[in-house]
Amino acid sequence: MAFFRNQRRISRVLHGIGDLTSKAGAALSAAAVVIIFAIILAFDGFPLNWETAFCVVASGITLVMLFVIQHTQSRHQLALQLKLDELIRTSPSADDQLVHIEIADDAELDELKKSQEALHESIRDGDDTDDIESYRSTDTS
Numbered sequence: 602m603a604f605f606r607n608q609r610r611i612s613r614v615l616h617g618i619g620d621l622t623s624k625a626g627a628a629l630s631a632a633a634v635v636i637i638f639a640i641i642l643a644f645d646g647f648p649l650n651w652e653t654a655f656c657v658v659a660s661g662i663t664l665v666m667l668f669v670i671q672h673t674q675s676r677h678q679l680a681l682q683l684k685l686d687e688l689i690r691t692s693p694s695a696d697d698q699l700v701h702i703e704i705a706d707d708a709e710l711d712e713l714k715k716s717q718e719a720l721h722e723s724i725r726d727g728d729d730t731d732d733i734e735s736y737r738s739t740d741t742s
Contacts, residue, residue, distance in 0.1 A: 612672070612676075615668070615669050615672045615673065616672075616673060616676075618665075618666075618669050619669050619670065619672070619673040622666065622669070638655060642655075682703060686700045686701065698713070699713075
């Protein structure tokens with residue numbers, strides 16, 4: 602049980618960092634720090650140990666931000682997918698095979714894509730009523 606509490610706490614911290622760093626002020630602050638650091642390095646004659654420290658810190662921050670962005674995007678994508686699945690389930694004319702299609706294998710996705718492209722092409726050509734009904738009645742799984 603402690604693992605899940607820690608996982609939720611870590612998730613909240615990552616989202617907090619993501620929210621904080623997504624602001625325009627965060628970008629301006631980072632730019633200001635880099636400019637100030639460059640000015641200090643220039644006055645000090647660009648000592649190698651300072652440059653190395655800056656590179657290490659910048660690399661560490663970049664790595665942490667990579668995981669923060671990945672975590673927040675994954676969570677947002679999951680929430681959006683659940684909302685879309687709910688819309689598909691509640692629409693009587695929607696294709697129920699599209700619910701959880703993101704877990705299908707590549708062949709099934711390619712087959713469904715080709716089927717939908719054919720349907721869209723027929724709609725553009727004006728033969729939409731028969732093709733839509735035949736599309737909905739076919740099983741692409």
